[in-house]
Amino acid sequence: MTARSAPVDTRRNASVDTRRNAPVDILRGAAIALVLLLHFSLTYRLSRSPLADAIGADAVRAVVNNGNYGVTMFFVVSGYLITSNALHRWGTLSAIDLRAFWLTRAARILPPLLLALALIVGFGLAGLPSFGNSVRGQALPAAFGWLAIGSVLTFTHNLLMQSVGYFNYCLNIYWSLSVEEVFYLGFPLLCVLAKRRVLVVAACLAAIAIGPLYRSAHADDELFFMVGYAACFDAIAFGVLAALLAQTVPPPARAARTIGVAGAFALAAAYLAGIGGHEVFGFSAVAACAALIVWATSAAGAGASAGWAAARAFAPLRWAGRHSYELYLFHIVVLALMRDVLPRDQLGFAWKLPWLLVFIAASALVAQVVARCFSEPINAALRRRFDRAHATTRGVRPVFSSRRGLNGTLP
DSSP states (O other), rough: OOOTTTHHHHHHHHHHSSSSHHHHHHHHHHHHHHHHHHHHHHHHHHHHHSSHHHHHHHHHHHHHHTTTTHHHHHHHHHHEEEHHHHHHSSSSGGGHHHHHHHHHHHHHHHHHHHHHHHHHHHHHEEEEESOOOTTTTEEOOOOHHHHHHHHHHTHHHHHHHHHHOOOTTTTGGGHHHHHHHHHHHHHHHHHHOSSHHHHHHHHHHHHHHHHHHHHHHTTTHHHHHHTTTTHHHHHHHHHHHHHHHHSSSOOOOGGHHHHHHHHHHHHHHHHHHOSOOTTTTHHHHHHHHHHHHHHTTTHHHHHHHHHHHHOOGGHHHHHHTTTTHHHHHHHHHHHHHHHSSSSGGGGGGGGGGHHHHHHHHHHHHHHHHHIIIIIHHHHHHHHHHHHHHHHHHHHHOOOOOOOTTTGGGGO
């Protein structure tokens, strides 16, 4: 880029990046990438692949087997974005418009989720094994399938899994959506009813304290220390506190990038230390480091965000961060189809990495198509409809400034 052209490019980038926080998109993109690697490796064992020959099986396991920490990073980002955008829109948390908040979340979350569930049910009815319901090889009654779908839609899927165990290759991963949705339902209520910020902070600190205690009591069962509400709300609370801290004590602008980089190194160290043996405080450490990173980005502003966006090396992660929800919902459908077409014992050693690339490319393509042709048009239409009704009935300014969410930045 020449000096003459820099001002033009900066203005163009700023017009886009005021809607997006590029460092947060990168963090979210890294999180979904780790989740994809985990699920692929659980199916095809990357620790027994040419990649393990190149860097060592232990190194591969350290990267891919701890992918559930990626979900923890998602929870932190969710808490941060929901809180910071609520503050931006309503000024104070106690002023959140509950109807507006819940309708905007439903417009974003439900349409692609319903599409994913329809595909899973359809493939299950067609008899594809990875879409059926079974426990330890024993098929469950057909009626259980509707119970499972209902648990996803009522945000209790993690509770069903704690009761039954792992029972559906595709649906198993949707436990994290149940945690997110309970947060979406409860957090604005807490803010409106508590009225005072100090009570919201106290609730977050309580969640941060309860998380390790709960995980300690269930350290021998991953369906509790990993997927329980109390096991996950501490990560969301870290994100909420990061957003509140950013408003009252923003990081020094000159040191923000240094703080963010230090947080990234600390996050990598906590991640590579692994879940095994760190079931109690490992998730807390990952959440705290991710919260430090998102707090540091709050000092960035549009200019620094444009600087991150200009780095081509991060472009794939930025794209993955922007499409993380579609990737989350549909990558497992892609992987289940691949698993049924080519089971693990039929995939040759030398073909594991090419098959991984096929999985990543196919998941990205499906996510792009769903986002472009389904999620975004429906989301925008629902939000415009609500915006008109909201402005007409209350005589207020429009709720939405772009098609990408409340003031453009919600996940």
